[in-house]
Amino acid sequence: MSSEMEEVPLRPTGHMERFNILRNHVKFYNKFGVTASYTVARSLLASNSLEQVIYAALREVLNQHPIMGVTVQDEAAIEPKWIRLPTVDFRRLVKVVDADLGASWDSWTRDALRAPFVVVDDLPMWRIVVARGKSTGKDAETFAVGFFCHHAIADGTSAGAFQLTFLDALNELIEGKIKSVSDIEEEAVIPVPKLPLIPNMEMKTALPVGIFFALKKIFSTYVWSTEDPLNWSGSLISAEAPRPPINNLRSFSLSSDVVGALLKRCRKENTSITALLTILVARKLAVMYPSYTHFTGNIPFSLRKFTGHSNRDMGCYVSNLTPYFSSQERPPWGYISCRSMSSDKPEQDDGKLWEGARASKKEIDEGTATASDQNVGMLKFVSDYNKFFYGKLGKKRDHAFEVTNIGVLDGGVGGGGGEEKACFDRVQFSTAQCTYADPYIFSIASAKNGFMTVSLSWATGVLDDDEAVEMIEWLEGALKGLSEA
Structure with a gap:
């Protein structure tokens, strides 16, 4: 019809x-x-x-x-x-x-x-x-x-x-x-x-931007930005980068029992799976790149609660927040500690791990609490996207890593719908690399009563394959270990 x-x-x-x-x-x-x-x-x-x-x-x-x-x-x-x-x-x-x-x-x-x-x-x-x-x-x-x-x-x-x-x-x-x-x-x-x-997103929310927030972003993007020598973000964006880069992918899946145990522990510690993943990655980076002490995260998130769109609506309704991490004994103001009590075991189940996970959750909660002063709201001020994109070539990358979690999808498993019903118990979220992307990109998705899958995407020439494999294998072991604690 x-x-x-x-x-x-x-x-x-x-x-x-x-x-x-x-x-x-x-x-x-x-x-x-x-x-x-x-x-x-x-x-x-x-x-x-x-x-x-x-x-x-x-x-x-x-x-x-x-x-x-x-x-x-x-x-x-x-x-x-x-x-x-x-x-x-x-x-x-x-x-x-x-x-x-x-x-x-x-x-x-x-x-x-x-x-x-x-x-x-x-x-x-x-x-x-x-x-x-x-x-x-x-x-x-x-x-x-x-x-x-x-x-x-x-x-x-x-x-x-x-x-x-x-x-x-x-x-x-x-x-x-x-x-x-x-x-x-x-x-x-x-x-x-x-x-x-x-x-679209702008038709449903104004995404208001304060003058101070706007000026700060415009100045750092187009005028001048200090470069922190202690901050690790991988290799520079190539001045002649392959576009799009050559993408690589590695993933692992955790059973519902493991995920359930992790959720239980996170609730006990007043944090979340996303926040736990974030602090774990930051702690591992501090061990892998010990000559650096600052690591910037990137966490995309949905703005649907402000636009009125449901999780069944198809479109692009996202912004992102950028938590800052430091492995220094006394982190600068605004930084979350990613220092491990044992430099050899960043996954160690210690008080500092959960303190960092709680701080990460607080940063996520505050960054997703309002539609005002969102990074995506700055797009209304971009008059020349070509200049914006090509201006990134040869520059330092903005972040060390990204963690995106699209949450739990109900695949109908265990719903009592009868044997004839179709269902799914495993989903995988994954992305190709962007020319100026973060070195490590983690994408997470879960199936209700099924598996949670964590995917790592990286670009050839930005990370060595053995670095990426070390990270993803370590993260799988760390999460399984914490589920058994």
């Missing part, structure tokens, strides 16, 4: 959307994604091919998320425009690979992140990789669906929303509420529903 509506004019692009549109256009960034592993009754695939099931579910998802039916026009313009596509061809958007879903997903996820993302006139700004796994039993089949997209149409929470909507569509297909695709050749190309785009 929605496809029969009269043409609805699309709203203008917002500041955050324009930022991401041009960042991709100048090849400073590529894409990010959220992947979920689905278990479905074998009967669903007995009468339908996997492609037929994927296309039928995608057809329903497209009805729920209007931004998935658009592309962008005039990427390099000051005000690029959203253009609704007349049709989408799922055969050009969906790639099927064979994989062992019980093992690491990193190889094929990394390949999906590395694949160039070029905006074209006749395709939407997302791609799907389906990993076909082995049967889990006589009555069940498994496959993973990776949703990889341009950052202008979605943030991490939105990519999670795709998976939740896709799960709903699978269950509607099982229940017969939506029809399956009977002929791939005919049904793979479908009309785009003529739905209005939901409001």
